[in-house]
Amino acid sequence: MSYRVDGMRVWMMQRITALYLALYLVGVSGWFWLHPVTDYAGWRAWFSHPPAAIGSAGFLLALLIHGWVGLRDVILDYVHSLGLRLVVLTLVAFLLIGCGFWGARILILASGPA
């Protein structure tokens, strides 16, 4: 029972993060299309703007969750040996966690003064 409830929650999480990622991508692309960035100062200024900083932090988090669930599904479908599955899942997890810390560092540094 708990297995099924868990699967349902993961399924829902994948859809919620998908929606956020799509809205962010379309929204930010539209914004930069209307307000093109021409230099470093402008680029930095965008990331230090609170809505952009918070929205981008949310994007990073949603990306990590979405990536983990998606990669996990693909790996469970195509990697059948349990040992190899564990190795690949671990590698993916480490890469995603590493990207999470790295991305957080980039966003935090960019949110402060230049």
Add this chain to the structure above:
Amino acid sequence: MTKRRSPPVYLNLFRIRFPVGAVTSIGHRVSGVLLFLALPALLWLLDLSLRDAEGYRQAIALLQSTPLKLASVPLAWSVLHHLFSGIRFLLIDIDTGVQLKPARASAWLVNSAALAATLGYLVCVL
């Protein structure tokens, strides 16, 4: 106690004839994996571009170099196909276009729109 059903195991991709929806679906997986693999490189580029004015200049120069322009084409397809097919899957989740006919039509639309937009990107970037 009931036995848990095991997941389907026959997934030899070379022996399955693909209907159009399957192409959309596999494309969603392939593009997702490609985006995952590109993530470190994209973060590196973002890091460089935000470091200082010199880093920003280097990042722009890199993006305008031929190898990176070429590498960005499959990545552009990945974003576009993943986004378009993702929207299609979300609509199907809320019972929109589930019937075979509209589902096949939207699969065709997604596959070709992603390719067309990638072609547009290619023309713009080269």
